[in-house]
Amino acid sequence: MSIDLEPGKIVKGAGGAILEDVPHITDWLPDLPTYANPLKYHPAYAAVRQYFVEENDVVAKDVVVNVNRTSGAIYFRRAGPRDKIYFKPEDVKACIVTCGGLCPGLNTVIREIVCGLWTQYGVREIFGIIGGYRGFYCRNTIDLNPKVVNDIHKRGGTILRTSRGGHETSKIVDSIEDRGINQVYIIGGDGTQKGAWAIHKECVKRSLEVVVAGIPKTIDNDIDIIDKSFGFDTAVEEAQRAINAAHVEAGSAQNGIGLVKLMGRYSGYIAMYATLASRDVDLCLIPEVPFYLEGPGGLYEFVDQRLHESGHMVIVVAEGAGQELIAESMGSHENLVDPSGNPLLLDVGLWLSQNLKSYFAKAHPTFKEPLTLKYIDPTYMVRAIPSNASDNVYCTLLAHSAIHGAMAGYCGFTVGPVNNRHCYIPIPRVVSTQRHVNVADRMWARLLSGTNQPDFLRYKVVMEERRRTKALKQAESKEENVPEQISKSPPVSPSQNCPLTDVDSNGSNVTKQMKDDSTAQISTGDRQFFPATGYPLVTSPVPGDPTANFDQETP
């Protein structure tokens, strides 16, 4: 998304420090009055010394730095209650909306925004927008108060319902204006936050006395900058149950494989953490590491080896893994998207199950007993549950940080912890890049050393060879001349030769030669991937990219 930080919001501090600040309602309504924060007189908070955040308190983006390169360090505005607020509590009309996919903890965030506004600030008019963004202009609101939301944190999902698509900025802002809403709390992922920024900009354009606060939600943990998203820990914990079941099934059969598919469209965090937590997983496949099946260093070879060693194994696959490989093996297919424009994924779990079964049934002579493969897909079960204890506390902090920011007049922000301290991050900053598992940092190395799985580094070479072989076969079957670019492929140097075992149409093993060509370009229908790596095309740093932020350890 090409939205930039507002120029006036990059503040230079002492010693070369840079504050990436968030908008404030006085940026476009400079003469607004201020009011004393009622928390000063609140029995619970009045006794807490230094409860209020100082105007110049900031949070460092990076805490691990080179001592010789501290100038130019980036900071965000610290979250928390301010001494002065820009809304009289009795004048506040707040609304809450949830958008995008489900995530454990949504109801807790709703509950804590309602209870926080009600009990800390004395706000009495709080509305729920039903069914995501389109609910602003298609549905009536519901009244929210502490009684209505009292028990909702014990339930999965969102009492406000959610949806994809339907973001029509002007209709939404018309509805905000018509209803007299002046605080808008928007809970959702990267798509939702982009929508929140569009709403904020429209409010500024219309000079409305309205603040927009974003609370980041993503079960995939793919929102950049913040330490971790709420519901992620719960999802990883729940995934353990599926992995345990897969392990039991696999261990109770000769040549047993338990295959578990977990969520993660572009980012394999759930799969990686579930693998690290479980210790029963032999192979973890994530979107950031494209894999291949046949030949040296391939998946079949590893499965073969692990089954011979242990008699069973567990594979965890993130839903976004192997998309290019599947698309390529399917030939032509439709590129479908959901109503928000997110690509609909091909089912890697089913595809992998079928391929493993047919490969080991047809092609593997050393197996005396057939493969027993159990495929478990707990994806929606993992995200439909209520949040666990630590996520509940985290959701509370997010909600409170959001209401303190909004009452203090800050807006156009996404709230979240950076290095464990909550802060207000300009929305453009969190949506301009997507967060990925950094396969060059120590967490992925821990996983590799635990599973001893292949690194699939020869992926590009294998894919290029597959395409060349396919093109040759097609040309031969059409009894045409071999196309010039295929027949004249450069000779392969002996050091680059590596055998690749594949299966011919009779099920026999065929050994081929392939060329190590790391500059190979990849094209797969209309689906877009990073050409040199096969990683899906997204805007953030990717593994192997020298400009990637290697400082950031995974959470």
Ligand SMILES: Nc1ncnc2c1ncn2[C@@H]1O[C@H](COP(=O)(O)OP(=O)(O)O)[C@@H](O)[C@H]1O
């Ligand atoms: N670039 C965008 N601008 C405005 N609204 C968007 C944008 N991308 C997505 N949205 C809206 O945000 C909502 C949620 O987006 P989606 O991608 O489905 O989930 P998530 O927010 O979890 O990433 C949808 O209603 C969608 O229309």
Ligand SMILES: O=P(O)(O)OC[C@H]1O[C@](O)(COP(=O)(O)O)[C@@H](O)[C@@H]1O
């Ligand atoms: O079936 P749905 O609702 O589109 O959800 C599937 C997608 O939702 C996710 O859980 C997260 O999506 P968002 O964060 O974009 O809402 C993905 O992992 C998954 O691909």
Ligand SMILES: [Mg+2]
């Ligand atoms: Mg998203």
